[in-house]
Amino acid sequence: MTTPGAGTPLTVGIDIGGTNIRASVVDGTGEVLDTVQYPTPHSAVALESAxxxxxRELADRHTLDAVGLAAAGFISRDRTTVRFAPHLPWRDAPVAKRLSERLGLPVLLEHDANAAMWAEYRFGAAAGGHNVVLIAIGTGIGAALLLDGELYRGTHGIAPELGHLQVVPQGRDCGCGKRGCWERYCSGTALAETAIELLATESATSPLAREIVADPGALTGRRVADAAHDDDPLAARVMADFARWLGLGLAFVGDIFDPDLVVIAGGVSSSAPLFLDEAREEYAAAVTGHGHRPLARIRTTQLGEAAGMIGAAELARSALIAGH
Amino acid sequence: MTTPGAGTPLTVGIDIGGTNIRASVVDGTGEVLDTVQYPTPHSAVALESAxxxxxRELADRHTLDAVGLAAAGFISRDRTTVRFAPHLPWRDAPVAKRLSERLGLPVLLEHDANAAMWAEYRFGAAAGGHNVVLIAIGTGIGAALLLDGELYRGTHGIAPELGHLQVVPQGRDCGCGKRGCWERYCSGTALAETAIELLATESATSPLAREIVADPGALTGRRVADAAHDDDPLAARVMADFARWLGLGLAFVGDIFDPDLVVIAGGVSSSAPLFLDEAREEYAAAVTGHGHRPLARIRTTQLGEAAGMIGAAELARSALIAGH
Structure with a gap:
C-alpha cells in the first residue's frame, strides 16, 4: 500500500526573500511535508551556504531528488543565473550551478512570480486556466504570465514587468527612476501614500486620520487595510482609490493578453473583500470593447505565501521527470 | 526545370479594409503574382459577393488551393467568424464557412494585424524573430504578438489591444468611450490633434501654423509629417511629442513582453526617419531595469500595406499543408 504522492520524487522548493529564506519538501501533489527557515544573509557566499x-537539514529527514529556487530579480533565460536581484547580494551569479555542485542534486532557478504562477496553475487558483496573468501586490507589483498553458518568460528571461508601466505622466516618484508607475498607485505602499495625500487636501477626523496626523511616518498599507475593515471613512476612500487603479490595471491586462483568468496574489490580496468587487467593475467598464467581449475571471491566490516555494519544487520535479 | 515557388500551392490573400478589398495571388515565397481590388460594399451580402x-476573377488566371481573409475586428478563436468589426457590416458572421461553401475552397480568417505579423515573420522585417511585437500606427494603433515563435491570439481570439491602454488619466477623449488612450497621442490622427493643441497654447508663425489657423479642420497627420520633413518648426515639435509617446509605448511593450524585436508598421511608419531615433532613446530610458537588460531591436515594416494580404495567403497555405 502506498500513500498519495509516494513514489513520485520529493523535491525542495526554496523561496529566497530579502528577509528570510524558506525551504520546504514538497510532494507531487503540491503538499508541503516539511519546512525550515533562516534569515537571509547579506553576502553571496553566506547566502549560498545557508x-x-x-x-542538507531537510535531506536528513527525507530522500530528496532535486531543488527549485525562487527569487525576485532578473533570471537568465536558461534559469541557471541570477543576473540582478534588488534585495539579494547576487550579481550575474550562476547560483543553480554552484548549489548543484555543492549538493550533488539538480538545481533549477525560477523567478518567484513565475514559480508562484506555476504552483497556482498546478494546485491552486489557476488550475484549469489557459491564459492566466498573476498579479502579486505587496510592497510593489510582481507579475507572471501563463500563455497557451506555458510560462512566458520573454526573450531574456525577464518576467513581465507590469508594476512600472507608467499610468500617470509626471505622477508619483518611483524608486525605479521613473514617475507615475502603476505600483506607486496600486500596492501596499501606495495605500499609505494615498491616505497621506488625501489627508493633505481634505480634512478628515477619522481614527486613521488622527493617527496619520500624529505620526505619518508610521503608517503602513496593512494599517490602512485594517482601518478600512473597521469602516474608517478615510481608509474606505483610500481603498476605493486603490480599487480604481487595480481595475485600470486589470483593463490593461485584459486588453493586452485577453486572459481567461487573473489571479491576484501578494500581501494585499488578503484584503480582497475590501476592493475586489469594485476593481472588477472598473475593469469591466474600462476594458476595450466592453460589452462585445467575454471578461476574464478574477480570483485571489489559493496558495498564498507558499506558492513560490511550492512552484519552485514542482518545476524542479517536472524538470527531473522530463530528464532536463 | 521549375521556377522558385512552383509546385507549392498558390493561395489568395484578401485584405478586407473599410474602403477597399484587395485580393492577391501569393506563392510560397511570399511573392505577389496578381492582384485585384474593389471598393468595400456596405452590406454583408454584397461584401461576401465581392x-x-x-x-473567381483570380481563379480564371491561376490554379488556387485556398483563401486567407484578413480583417480588422474581433475574430472568433477558431478563425471562422467575424464577431464585430468597426468598419465592416459583419456581426457574428461565419464568413470563412460561407465563403468556403460558395467557392469550394478552404477559407481561413485572421485578424489583419496578426496576418501582417505573420507575413513580416515569414518574409519581412520580423524574419528570425522569436518574441516580436508588431505595432501598426495609422488612424489608430493595431498590434499583433508573436510569442515563442507562434501568433498569440488570447483566450477569445481578440488580438492584443494596445491602442486603448490609458496612458493619460483624464486625457484626450477617445471614440472607444475612454479617455487618454495611447492611440490618441501616438497615431496619424494624433499628429494633427497635437499640432492644434500646441498652437492653442504657444504662438507660432510657421507655414504649418498659418495653414492650421486658416482651416484647422483640414489638417491631417500626413500633412504634419510632410511639414516636419520640410523642417517646419511647429511640425518638428509635434513629431518630437509623437516620438516621446511612441517611446513610452515601446517601454510598455518592453516591460510586458521582453521582446527581441518590435516592428513598426502602418501609414505613419513611412515617416520613421522623423521620429524613430528619438523614440528608441525614449524607450531605452523608460524601460524598467534599463542598463541591466538587453533592449529589443526596433525596425520598420518591410512589406508595408501588402503585409496583411500576404500573411493571410501564407496562413491559408500553411493550414492547407498541415491538413487543417
Whole structure:
C-alpha cells in the first residue's frame, strides 16, 4: 500500500526573500511535508551556504531528488543565473550551478512570480486556466504570465514587468527612476501614500486620520487595510482609490493578453473583500470593447505565501521527470 | 526545370479594409503574382459577393488551393467568424464557412494585424524573430504578438489591444468611450490633434501654423509629417511629442513582453526617419531595469500595406499543408 504522492520524487522548493529564506519538501501533489527557515544573509557566499545548509537539514529527514529556487530579480533565460536581484547580494551569479555542485542534486532557478504562477496553475487558483496573468501586490507589483498553458518568460528571461508601466505622466516618484508607475498607485505602499495625500487636501477626523496626523511616518498599507475593515471613512476612500487603479490595471491586462483568468496574489490580496468587487467593475467598464467581449475571471491566490516555494519544487520535479 | 515557388500551392490573400478589398495571388515565397481590388460594399451580402467575385476573377488566371481573409475586428478563436468589426457590416458572421461553401475552397480568417505579423515573420522585417511585437500606427494603433515563435491570439481570439491602454488619466477623449488612450497621442490622427493643441497654447508663425489657423479642420497627420520633413518648426515639435509617446509605448511593450524585436508598421511608419531615433532613446530610458537588460531591436515594416494580404495567403497555405 502506498500513500498519495509516494513514489513520485520529493523535491525542495526554496523561496529566497530579502528577509528570510524558506525551504520546504514538497510532494507531487503540491503538499508541503516539511519546512525550515533562516534569515537571509547579506553576502553571496553566506547566502549560498545557508541554502546548502537548508537543503542538507531537510535531506536528513527525507530522500530528496532535486531543488527549485525562487527569487525576485532578473533570471537568465536558461534559469541557471541570477543576473540582478534588488534585495539579494547576487550579481550575474550562476547560483543553480554552484548549489548543484555543492549538493550533488539538480538545481533549477525560477523567478518567484513565475514559480508562484506555476504552483497556482498546478494546485491552486489557476488550475484549469489557459491564459492566466498573476498579479502579486505587496510592497510593489510582481507579475507572471501563463500563455497557451506555458510560462512566458520573454526573450531574456525577464518576467513581465507590469508594476512600472507608467499610468500617470509626471505622477508619483518611483524608486525605479521613473514617475507615475502603476505600483506607486496600486500596492501596499501606495495605500499609505494615498491616505497621506488625501489627508493633505481634505480634512478628515477619522481614527486613521488622527493617527496619520500624529505620526505619518508610521503608517503602513496593512494599517490602512485594517482601518478600512473597521469602516474608517478615510481608509474606505483610500481603498476605493486603490480599487480604481487595480481595475485600470486589470483593463490593461485584459486588453493586452485577453486572459481567461487573473489571479491576484501578494500581501494585499488578503484584503480582497475590501476592493475586489469594485476593481472588477472598473475593469469591466474600462476594458476595450466592453460589452462585445467575454471578461476574464478574477480570483485571489489559493496558495498564498507558499506558492513560490511550492512552484519552485514542482518545476524542479517536472524538470527531473522530463530528464532536463 | 521549375521556377522558385512552383509546385507549392498558390493561395489568395484578401485584405478586407473599410474602403477597399484587395485580393492577391501569393506563392510560397511570399511573392505577389496578381492582384485585384474593389471598393468595400456596405452590406454583408454584397461584401461576401465581392469577395467571391475577387477570388473567381483570380481563379480564371491561376490554379488556387485556398483563401486567407484578413480583417480588422474581433475574430472568433477558431478563425471562422467575424464577431464585430468597426468598419465592416459583419456581426457574428461565419464568413470563412460561407465563403468556403460558395467557392469550394478552404477559407481561413485572421485578424489583419496578426496576418501582417505573420507575413513580416515569414518574409519581412520580423524574419528570425522569436518574441516580436508588431505595432501598426495609422488612424489608430493595431498590434499583433508573436510569442515563442507562434501568433498569440488570447483566450477569445481578440488580438492584443494596445491602442486603448490609458496612458493619460483624464486625457484626450477617445471614440472607444475612454479617455487618454495611447492611440490618441501616438497615431496619424494624433499628429494633427497635437499640432492644434500646441498652437492653442504657444504662438507660432510657421507655414504649418498659418495653414492650421486658416482651416484647422483640414489638417491631417500626413500633412504634419510632410511639414516636419520640410523642417517646419511647429511640425518638428509635434513629431518630437509623437516620438516621446511612441517611446513610452515601446517601454510598455518592453516591460510586458521582453521582446527581441518590435516592428513598426502602418501609414505613419513611412515617416520613421522623423521620429524613430528619438523614440528608441525614449524607450531605452523608460524601460524598467534599463542598463541591466538587453533592449529589443526596433525596425520598420518591410512589406508595408501588402503585409496583411500576404500573411493571410501564407496562413491559408500553411493550414492547407498541415491538413487543417
Amino acid at each position: 541554502l546548502d545548509r537548508a537543503v | 469577395l467571391d467575385r475577387a477570388v
